[in-house]
Amino acid sequence: MKKTSFWIILIAAVALLAGAAALWLHFHHPDAAVANIYLDGECIRSIDLNDVTEPEIFTVEGEIGTNTIQVEPGRIRVTHAECPDQICVQMGWLTSEGGMPIVCLPNKLVISLDDVPAKIGDAEIDGVVG
Amino acid sequence: MRWSTRQLSLMALLTAIALAIHVAEAQIPAPVPIPGVKLGLANIVTVWAMFSLGPGPALMILVARILLGSLFSGVMSLMYSLAGGLLCYCVMLLLRRFLTREQIWVASVIGAVFHNIGQILVAIVVTGTPAIVSYLPILLISGIAAGLFTGVAAQYLVNRMDKTK
Numbered sequence: 449m450k451k452t453s454f455w456i457i458l459i460a461a462v463a464l465l466a467g468a469a470a471l472w473l474h475f476h477h478p479d480a481a482v483a484n485i486y487l488d489g490e491c492i493r494s495i496d497l498n499d500v501t502e503p504e505i506f507t508v509e510g511e512i513g514t515n516t517i518q519v520e521p522g523r524i525r526v527t528h529a530e531c532p533d534q535i536c537v538q539m540g541w542l543t544s545e546g547g548m549p550i551v552c553l554p555n556k557l558v559i560s561l562d563d564v565p566a567k568i569g570d571a572e573i574d575g576v577v578g
Numbered sequence: 579m580r581w582s583t584r585q586l587s588l589m590a591l592l593t594a595i596a597l598a599i600h601v602a603e604a605q606i607p608a609p610v611p612i613p614g615v616k617l618g619l620a621n622i623v624t625v626w627a628m629f630s631l632g633p634g635p636a637l638m639i640l641v642a643r644i645l646l647g648s649l650f651s652g653v654m655s656l657m658y659s660l661a662g663g664l665l666c667y668c669v670m671l672l673l674r675r676f677l678t679r680e681q682i683w684v685a686s687v688i689g690a691v692f693h694n695i696g697q698i699l700v701a702i703v704v705t706g707t708p709a710i711v712s713y714l715p716i717l718l719i720s721g722i723a724a725g726l727f728t729g730v731a732a733q734y735l736v737n738r739m740d741k742t743k
Contacts, residue, residue: 455684466718489706538611549709553613554654560709
């Protein structure tokens with residue numbers, strides 16, 4: 449049996465490490481800002497957010513419905529999703545400043561910010577609107 | 579395994595309580611738009627069952643609650659709940675040997691952390707996108723906070739129930 453202080457120190461250490469990692473991820477500015485859009489593990493499109501000049505809106509078709517993705521210079525977000533939880537919409541903009549990936553778990557959609565474009569898989573963008 | 583009628587009805591009652599807590603909690607809107615961040619109040623029941631009834635009944639109550647809960651919150655969440663719940667269960671089972679009766683809340687904290695780890699592993703497999711591992715730090719912090727809350731609640735419950743024996 450360990451003393452209670454052992455467990456408190458262990459938990460506090462994990463919390464501190466996780467906090468440091470979360471802060472680093474939050475404030476770490478990537479060298480480049482390529483938004484890789486993955487659907488079911490396949491990268492369907494890569495957009496360099498710093499190269500975007502014209503705003504664009506397009507939809508991707510996933511397992512349970514569509515996600516509408518909006519791209520503007522330096523930022524990207526999901527504006528509509530046909531899923532019950534709407535978490536990906538609430539996540540808001542992912543900007544070229546960095547940040548955590550936008551995830552829609554029901555539709556298996558991930559938009560993550562990387563330094564380089566991922567290899568494009570064989571999945572296709574379903575429709576382009578606007 | 580054979581259980582007495584008394585124990586079976588207690589397990590059924592606890593499953594109903596856990597399910598009610600689970601459904602009630604699902605009505606609370608998510609505080610932050612991050613998948614996997616939640617309070618996990620039903621864990622109070624699992625922790626109490628693990629330390630007061632034993633691993634067998636605790637597993638039955640946990641699995642029954644998750645399966646029945648998925649009828650309310652959708653089959654989509656079943657895989658996440660099951661992976662998180664079972665990993666949390668295994669860790670608490672291990673910790674049982676190393677904790678005193680006053681340190682039960684620790685099992686809840688570490689269990690909650692592993693619940694989130696289990697969920698993120700399933701999310702990586704389901705989406706096929708390892709990049710979402712960057713959610714781990716924030717999920718660890720939320721898991722510790724939520725586990726602390728439910729753990730302290732479970733600790734109070736254990737203390738009170740022990741006194742009434």
